[in-house]
Amino acid sequence: MKTGGRLQAAIEVLDDVEARRRPVADALKDWGLSHRFAGSGDRTAIGSLVYDALRRKASNAWVMDTPSARAAVLVTFADAWGQGLDALALALGDPHAPAPLTAAERARLGENREALLADAPAHVRADCPEWLMPSLAGVYGEGLERELQALCDRAPVDLRVNTLMATREAVLAELAGLGARPTPLAPHGLRLPDVAPTARPPHVPSEAAYQEGRVEIQDEGSQLAALIAGARSGENVLDLCAGGGGKSLAMAADLAGRGRIFAYDSDKRRFGDFRDRVRRAGADTVELRAPGVADSLADLEEGMDLVLVDAPCTGTGTWRRRPDAKWRLRPNALDARMRDQDLVLDEAMRFVAPHGRVVYVTCSILAEENEDRVAAALERHPGRRLADPLARLDPATAARLAPFVRTWGHGTPALRLTPAGAGTDGFFVAVLEADR
């Protein structure tokens, strides 16, 4: 396909996402099925255009003076992708391209984006749903716009080296061809370099290091959350919201073959290919427990050294990867997640041993899902208090993370990671230990 055809396809996918309020991934998949002639390069380019257009949906609409999918795609190509007005006008002459530029479009695209946005409301400049602004301002204050801008950027590809099988140095050498570098914060992480907007990112699952279990794809923030949980050899661990098992696998590396990780999820479809990944990673300590007719966790009551609650949440910290979710989020969904979070925290208390710890994690940046849920849990469970989230880390990692520990209320500490501050997805981690 020529560039013009890709631009037209991106407009069609965005229109579909908007009209049917469906996830981008589904709309892209459908488009691919009905356009089998499109190659993988076409699909990547169309997907990138769609995601990048959505990242800055509100400011794009302001700049172009219309919320249309066409306007969003044109400004993304000319401006965010740095291709310019002339290249855009040329591409619009391709076969199957959208209609040529109107005079009004030309005028808007010719203006300075920053100047056009100078009078825009804060939520438009920050590309954030308006209803979330007061809550986020309470968390980030003066730094709010910077935080939200960083959530509009593309996320890097991060890998976690599986220390059951390899060292970071060995995998670094193995993946030198991809330009992998150590992640700045997580001790077992690697980060692939950013690619140009028009380029295809490397396909990690084709690498032997991935197929043979030496690396997993995992955001650095997620790696750090699992590390803070501090699983140690010989411990019994319940990963109560295990989903696809990203954190179970990371904790299995920390157990180094001794102990047990019981990985549970109330929706067993969320396991996906978890069993294959356990096998590939040589993570023999991981045991999947699916919900069944009987209580499949009954034998674990009060026996866990660690219960990890990687709670269901709005995912506001992952907007870099799922910009469509940002615009779909509604207040009733936030309320429902808060109820889920209270429930799952109470559930965790059933399994933790009297001396054990519950580690609460979300990939949300909202206080309602983080500090507020932990404060409410501490009220319901007075035998628990918050512990230093860095206590179980090696001193070098703890020192790197110290700037991200925030205290609130009566000096109670928790870790908050964000793209602007830490270069990771947004994560919140709190450790609830027994109040001795």
Ligand SMILES: C[S@@+](CC[C@H](N)C(=O)[O-])C[C@H]1O[C@@H](n2cnc3c(N)ncnc32)[C@H](O)[C@@H]1O
């Ligand atoms: C944030 S995701 C987990 C991601 C996963 N831990 C990882 O690292 O890849 C949250 C998961 O919690 C599950 N969940 C929701 N409510 C639950 C409950 N009451 N008990 C157990 N799991 C629950 C959801 O099905 C979802 O898979």
